[in-house]
Amino acid sequence: MAFLDNSGDIILDAVLTDTGRYRLAQGNGSFKIAKFALGDDEINYSAYNKNNPSGSAYYDLEILQTPILEAFTNNTSTMKSKLLTIPRTNLLYLPVILMNNSNVNSAPSGSSELHLVCVDEDTVGRKGLEGFLVQSSGMGGTGAASEKVRGFLNGFQAGSGVGAQQYIQCDQGLNTNEISANAALDSDLYETQYIVEMDNRLGAIVPMAGQGANQYNVAGVGGVVTAGTFAGTAKVSFVDDDNIASYYFSLASDAGMISDLASTPSQSRVITGPQGTTIQFRVQASTELQTSTYLFEKLGSTTSITKPSGASQSVRYIDSVIKVTGATTGYSINLLVRYIKSII
Amino acid sequence: MATTFKTFLNNDITSTKTLLHEAIPITGAIASGTYNKGGATTDTYGGTNIKNYAAGMFQSVYDYPYLSSSANHIFDLTVGYPSGSVLSGTAATTVQQAKKINLYNQMAQVLVGYDSTGSIRDFDEDGNIVAGGKKLKECVFINFARLLTKDEIKKGSFTLKIGTGSYATPFEDGSGGDGILTIKDSNAANNYRVNSPAGEYAILSATAGYNKEFSVAPACGLIFYQAGIAVLSSSIFQSGTHAAGVPTGRGILSSSDVPYTSTNAYFTASLTGSAISASCNYFRNRLYDISFNNTTELNSTIHFCRVNHNDFNYSSNPTYLSASKIRVKNNPLDAPISYFTTVGLYSSDNELLAVAKLSEPLKKDPTNEMTVRVRLDY
Numbered sequence: 001m002a003f004l005d006n007s008g009d010i011i012l013d014a015v016l017t018d019t020g021r022y023r024l025a026q027g028n029g030s031f032k033i034a035k036f037a038l039g040d041d042e043i044n045y046s047a048y049n050k051n052n053p054s055g056s057a058y059y060d061l062e063i064l065q066t067p068i069l070e071a072f073t074n075n076t077s078t079m080k081s082k083l084l085t086i087p088r089t090n091l092l093y094l095p096v097i098l099m100n101n102s103n104v105n106s107a108p109s110g111s112s113e114l115h116l117v118c119v120d121e122d123t124v125g126r127k128g129l130e131g132f133l134v135q136s137s138g139m140g141g142t143g144a145a146s147e148k149v150r151g152f153l154n155g156f157q158a159g160s161g162v163g164a165q166q167y168i169q170c171d172q173g174l175n176t177n178e179i180s181a182n183a184a185l186d187s188d189l190y191e192t193q194y195i196v197e198m199d200n201r202l203g204a205i206v207p208m209a210g211q212g213a214n215q216y217n218v219a220g221v222g223g224v225v226t227a228g229t230f231a232g233t234a235k236v237s238f239v240d241d242d243n244i245a246s247y248y249f250s251l252a253s254d255a256g257m258i259s260d261l262a263s264t265p266s267q268s269r270v271i272t273g274p275q276g277t278t279i280q281f282r283v284q285a286s287t288e289l290q291t292s293t294y295l296f297e298k299l300g301s302t303t304s305i306t307k308p309s310g311a312s313q314s315v316r317y318i319d320s321v322i323k324v325t326g327a328t329t330g331y332s333i334n335l336l337v338r339y340i341k342s343i344i
Numbered sequence: 345m346a347t348t349f350k351t352f353l354n355n356d357i358t359s360t361k362t363l364l365h366e367a368i369p370i371t372g373a374i375a376s377g378t379y380n381k382g383g384a385t386t387d388t389y390g391g392t393n394i395k396n397y398a399a400g401m402f403q404s405v406y407d408y409p410y411l412s413s414s415a416n417h418i419f420d421l422t423v424g425y426p427s428g429s430v431l432s433g434t435a436a437t438t439v440q441q442a443k444k445i446n447l448y449n450q451m452a453q454v455l456v457g458y459d460s461t462g463s464i465r466d467f468d469e470d471g472n473i474v475a476g477g478k479k480l481k482e483c484v485f486i487n488f489a490r491l492l493t494k495d496e497i498k499k500g501s502f503t504l505k506i507g508t509g510s511y512a513t514p515f516e517d518g519s520g521g522d523g524i525l526t527i528k529d530s531n532a533a534n535n536y537r538v539n540s541p542a543g544e545y546a547i548l549s550a551t552a553g554y555n556k557e558f559s560v561a562p563a564c565g566l567i568f569y570q571a572g573i574a575v576l577s578s579s580i581f582q583s584g585t586h587a588a589g590v591p592t593g594r595g596i597l598s599s600s601d602v603p604y605t606s607t608n609a610y611f612t613a614s615l616t617g618s619a620i621s622a623s624c625n626y627f628r629n630r631l632y633d634i635s636f637n638n639t640t641e642l643n644s645t646i647h648f649c650r651v652n653h654n655d656f657n658y659s660s661n662p663t664y665l666s667a668s669k670i671r672v673k674n675n676p677l678d679a680p681i682s683y684f685t686t687v688g689l690y691s692s693d694n695e696l697l698a699v700a701k702l703s704e705p706l707k708k709d710p711t712n713e714m715t716v717r718v719r720l721d722y
Binding site for chain 1: 345346347348349350351352357645647649651654655656657658659660661662663664665666667668669670671672673674675676677679680681682683684685686687688689690691692693694695696697698699700701702703704705706707708710716717718719720
């Protein structure tokens, strides 16, 4: 997209998005504009210079000179960050959402920011076949096992069987040391609803509600892998034309996924100030990823990943992003997810 | 409660209709077959921009060799006359007579309609069908592509200039003068007809200024605005007295380039002695230019995005915070400041349906209010 001409009057370049055109074409009344939001995707607030010696009129000089791109028609490519309405003007801190990497069950793999989703049984591992979540020889206690499979998710039977305790967790609150973590987060900054967006071709969200009691199963030779009951995927709110599925979760109706962060053990917190809420979920690989290599060949590549036993395993992989947005505060975070399929 | 959306109220959305006009100039160089060097089907430009079809019913003019995907269809040309024409009935010596009659009837039934008996009416010179009067019988039809006319041709904007000199020098009158005849829908914005089944139309007349023979502007065709079709009477090309009596003009097919004797080398002779495509070729050779304004009817919905003083003063932009602290504030008493570059219009289920970009960032703080007017055209 080109930049808009900003040499004269302020102009407005308005277009329908691809989703807007799609809904218009459906002709079923689903194209109805009901509300608006303001976005500031191009703005880099770090360019706000509160120490400009020329005075306050010059603090935002660089921001106001920011050239603006033409409108994108792809609905998922714009309005990444929205302006926020909070009636109070005396706020100095706003909450953020962070991926929880201190809890071994939700931390990403190694030192990376990646969660690795094992898409089929061969990748997960089963009796007699070592995988990323099942080892053919003993691995010791549960704690040690969890550390070894850190960041690996069971995308074959999410929430059941091996790796059932592995999930993704995002925490919300004021991430500052200047306010005590014991202080309560203001109620208007307390996030009660989350929107999770992900590529519907690759996987689906599995809610934490119905989480099985199965813990990591150390499957030695002749050991037993306990298969739990797959809890089922969460209900998709809608899937747009780019195959991006949106899920809505709220504290009121999805208590198994969203909970008060202040009640969690302090040693597994990543928010250093007042605590808000936390959202936990698992990822189930799509049937296509489980049964086919088509999307891996089209969207991904191959690499080698070290299994918990230390052995190297060749895998096909697809890197994707899961976006978690606080519906109330608008803050969002992109989580990196790698779908892996062992090359057997 | 913090929120990122603001719901539209009933008085925040209104609709309006505007007419957008574009000037469409079509130069004769394109119509004459600029890309058709020496009549070759392929040349350095990739072929001709004039397309003929196996059925031979009409000819298409493109702005570029039509085999290229860059080519745009400009207009189609064809000719015809009714079975009641003086030219009809000479089937033995007339080329494609049935097709010419069929074409005239097809155009007439769409643009003029039927009489009470179900018979197709002829084109009427002054549009007064009931009173009878002179009929346009031997005609050239110019069917403009919708790409150019859009919703309709703007009334009073149509001008066609055509050379009525010899075939070799069509834009000269043979005595060193100007041989270009200008045909317009003069004053059509205030004087047009509505008795066509195909919409509104007006009378085309050959304006004064061509030469001595047109001291008054005789009617010589019809222009149908919504249909985007110009119907030209062959009378504009004729030398001497036409069978119908008027008007007179200069013959356009008097060159040795055409296979007719000087005694019948007029347009009517072309209508009987040549195929439709050949008649179209002769016409294009004399086309100086065409210009008109098109009209696009824009139905717009205007959304007034009212941003009050206490709205949208904070941002969820990741750079807005440093360790959760707002960058643009030093202490809680400082006013929050935000800047916006985009307006997103959403459905009730939070799907982004339309997006509008400002040409520069706008500052928002509690001391100002604004209304952003977003217009969506359909």
